[in-house]
Amino acid sequence: MDQQQILSRITAMVEDEKKLRDALAAGEIDGPTEHARLGVLERELDQCWDLLRQRRAKAEFGENPDDARVRLAAEVEGYQS
Numbered sequence: 001m002d003q004q005q006i007l008s009r010i011t012a013m014v015e016d017e018k019k020l021r022d023a024l025a026a027g028e029i030d031g032p033t034e035h036a037r038l039g040v041l042e043r044e045l046d047q048c049w050d051l052l053r054q055r056r057a058k059a060e061f062g063e064n065p066d067d068a069r070v071r072l073a074a075e076v077e078g079y080q081s
Contacts, residue, residue: 003065006052013045043073050076 001009017038024034047070054068 001051003052003055006048006055010045010048010052013041013048017041043077046076047071047073 020029020034020037020041023029024031029037051068051070055065058065058068
């Protein structure tokens with residue numbers, strides 16, 4: 001994925017997150033369902049942000065940004081920006 005594709009994916013996931021919160025507020029889904037779905041989204045968002053940071057770092061230091069790879073969710077969860 002290139003930078004624009006990653007940013008588009010992040011935007012879509014943020015929109016999905018908002019829809020989940022709205023669905024919970026409207027009583028369309030229950031708390032545990034929202035929590036489970038948000039957990040998946042948050043892990044995927046962590047991975048996308050990590051991939052974007054890798055690409056930017058590689059470009060900054062003269063490396064090929066296309067060499068950046070998606071890391072496992074367990075690796076990127078809990079990173080502090």
